[in-house]
Amino acid sequence: MNKPHFFIILLLLQCFSCSKKEPAKSVQETTNSKDSISIWIAESNNTKTTEEQKLALQLKAFNLAENTNNDSLKALYFSKLSIDQNFITDSLLYRKVNKNAISVNKRINDSVGVANAYWDLGAFLNKRTIKDSAFFYYGEALDIFETTEDKYSAGQLHLNMAVIQMKIKDYIGSEANTIKAIEHFKSIKNDIKLSNCYNILGIVLNDLKEYDKSLSYYKESLFYLKKTSNSKIEEASLINNIGVTYRNNKQYPQAIENFEKVLSTNNLYTKSPGLYAKAMSNLATAKLYSKDTVNVERLLIKAIKIKEKLDDTGSLASSYHSYAEYKAYARDTLMAISKAKLAEELSITGNSNEQLLKTWQYLAILDKQHASDYFQKFTKLNDSLQIAERKQLNKFARISFETDEFIAENIELESEKETLSKQKQIWIGIATGFFLLGLSIYIIINQRAKNQKLKFDQQQQANNQEIFNLMLMQKQKVDEVKRLEQKRISEELHDGVLGKMLGARMILTGLNKRATDEAIQEKSKALGSLQEIENEIRSISHELSHSAYQKINNFTDSVETLLASNKIKKIKTIFIYNEDENWDSLDGEIKINVYRIIQETFQNAIKHSKCSYFEVTFYRNDVDFKVIMSDNGIGYNVNKGKKGIGIRNVTSRIDKLNGTLHIDSAEGQGTTISLNIPIKVNIKKNEK
Numbered sequence: 254m255n256k257p258h259f260f261i262i263l264l265l266l267q268c269f270s271c272s273k274k275e276p277a278k279s280v281q282e283t284t285n286s287k288d289s290i291s292i293w294i295a296e297s298n299n300t301k302t303t304e305e306q307k308l309a310l311q312l313k314a315f316n317l318a319e320n321t322n323n324d325s326l327k328a329l330y331f332s333k334l335s336i337d338q339n340f341i342t343d344s345l346l347y348r349k350v351n352k353n354a355i356s357v358n359k360r361i362n363d364s365v366g367v368a369n370a371y372w373d374l375g376a377f378l379n380k381r382t383i384k385d386s387a388f389f390y391y392g393e394a395l396d397i398f399e400t401t402e403d404k405y406s407a408g409q410l411h412l413n414m415a416v417i418q419m420k421i422k423d424y425i426g427s428e429a430n431t432i433k434a435i436e437h438f439k440s441i442k443n444d445i446k447l448s449n450c451y452n453i454l455g456i457v458l459n460d461l462k463e464y465d466k467s468l469s470y471y472k473e474s475l476f477y478l479k480k481t482s483n484s485k486i487e488e489a490s491l492i493n494n495i496g497v498t499y500r501n502n503k504q505y506p507q508a509i510e511n512f513e514k515v516l517s518t519n520n521l522y523t524k525s526p527g528l529y530a531k532a533m534s535n536l537a538t539a540k541l542y543s544k545d546t547v548n549v550e551r552l553l554i555k556a557i558k559i560k561e562k563l564d565d566t567g568s569l570a571s572s573y574h575s576y577a578e579y580k581a582y583a584r585d586t587l588m589a590i591s592k593a594k595l596a597e598e599l600s601i602t603g604n605s606n607e608q609l610l611k612t613w614q615y616l617a618i619l620d621k622q623h624a625s626d627y628f629q630k631f632t633k634l635n636d637s638l639q640i641a642e643r644k645q646l647n648k649f650a651r652i653s654f655e656t657d658e659f660i661a662e663n664i665e666l667e668s669e670k671e672t673l674s675k676q677k678q679i680w681i682g683i684a685t686g687f688f689l690l691g692l693s694i695y696i697i698i699n700q701r702a703k704n705q706k707l708k709f710d711q712q713q714q715a716n717n718q719e720i721f722n723l724m725l726m727q728k729q730k731v732d733e734v735k736r737l738e739q740k741r742i743s744e745e746l747h748d749g750v751l752g753k754m755l756g757a758r759m760i761l762t763g764l765n766k767r768a769t770d771e772a773i774q775e776k777s778k779a780l781g782s783l784q785e786i787e788n789e790i791r792s793i794s795h796e797l798s799h800s801a802y803q804k805i806n807n808f809t810d811s812v813e814t815l816l817a818s819n820k821i822k823k824i825k826t827i828f829i830y831n832e833d834e835n836w837d838s839l840d841g842e843i844k845i846n847v848y849r850i851i852q853e854t855f856q857n858a859i860k861h862s863k864c865s866y867f868e869v870t871f872y873r874n875d876v877d878f879k880v881i882m883s884d885n886g887i888g889y890n891v892n893k894g895k896k897g898i899g900i901r902n903v904t905s906r907i908d909k910l911n912g913t914l915h916i917d918s919a920e921g922q923g924t925t926i927s928l929n930i931p932i933k934v935n936i937k938k939n940e941k
Contacts, residue, residue: 294340328357335373368397408437424457448477464502471495486525489518505543512536530559534572566603570596590619808836808844830871846906854882862886883925888918
């Protein structure tokens, strides 16, 4: 699919996905407090307000909400601040605002407020392209709205999740979520949302090259769009998509007809010059592919000029690629290579990887002299993108699996409760109506209970056997690793150390009977060999004791594996980090100590906090490495009681890194542990 041609529709969908209704509140705001927050937001939006002043206004609003004693009013303030992400621009401050919005709304049993706060967090993470976490929190909000029968919100969240899945090429998941959104929006007869849903299905099916189905969905989208008071611009955007699908399916006359229809829209150039330029470029390529070159160059040049004014880098790269195709068709190879290189440069500048792959593939055909270079670039980028896509899909699959598993468990528990309730009513009725048969009924019930207990014991025994087998397999793997390592050490000692010691011993034995100067020199050489053996043994020892933590490769994968290893406790784990950062470049001391701190904190949360989720977040700049670990457990008073051995171990490790530790917790409000570690540290040495 030629992605730039869908920019307008995707932009509209992005706007819809971030919009939602204000959460309902059950308390009347005080005039002064409401006005204060509104005034601060207005001041923040003033173009003359500096970044320092904006942050000061945000902190004032946060402190006002935090120092409010009334929980209902506090929930209202934090929910309002959580929604207005344009006001709270500091990421860490926003996370605090959102966390408070979730916890306070939970405390007052406002499920809609909790759902809206999860929605806010999903939108916040989606804007920062942390798609897996955004998908997870959209799902958390969706679970609540499904129970409240809020069809609009549930449908919009399904649509948001579908858009994310479409962007990571999880087309099956995207299609499934879009169909669920359609079911909700049809029940409330929301035509504009139905148009958006069918448009998404059209894009997905076009990507899958199922062009006939894609066209049918686009036409369905157009049908619902015409039932609304839509602008002609939205209709033109959809017709442009239809034209692109016809062009991809090589139905060039129909494609040309639709692109000309877009360009004939009244005031299109004035109201949406970007769409006008895209349609013009699309018309030129459709004509070129149909071997009609009349006015093709003029259309491409005009489209390029408009896109240059708009600074639309990604779309401009696509137009230059089309211009290169035109020049190649005109047998002007040198000019075609020149235009293709411009497309390459613009694709790199705009981070348009798909367009860059397409351009390199075309340059390999045009520029025979450098074809192998372009092919190598294409292969390397294509492989890296496929690896990234697989990794992203695996994350989404795990989130979907854990969510479905959690829902299935809840359904099973509810079913068991209903079954037990019905059984109780039946037995009470039988006992009342057939009192004379009580003895026989008692015998039957007693026998049934014994049978159920026997089945339960048998199942428990089977489960225990399975756990034992798993533990045995794990032990065998550990023993195998130990055996291989012992073999390696044996070979090192036998082939290196033992051979040298034998040689030195034989030399010294032969020299014991001689006292000449030459014998003394030979003894000196033998002693030197023994010293070399001493150094080699020390080297092997040093390797065994320190190689484990000098360098930890795949640092983030190790943390993900640690968090995913918890199978017994029903705790959802979340790991947020910037995948573009090179986390493996951190110093080995930092990685091993941070890993152990996360391990210790996670185990404490499992054992003591009674939490349902545990979250780890990584932030990094040129100076500091920040780690935030939080749970929604019972919390504790950090000022009371003695520090346990776990906290002492964490403090000891952070001291080794010259870092700082902050614990934020209170009874009933969960626990947050923040680490701030300087990246260039002087590791403290233990005194011998």
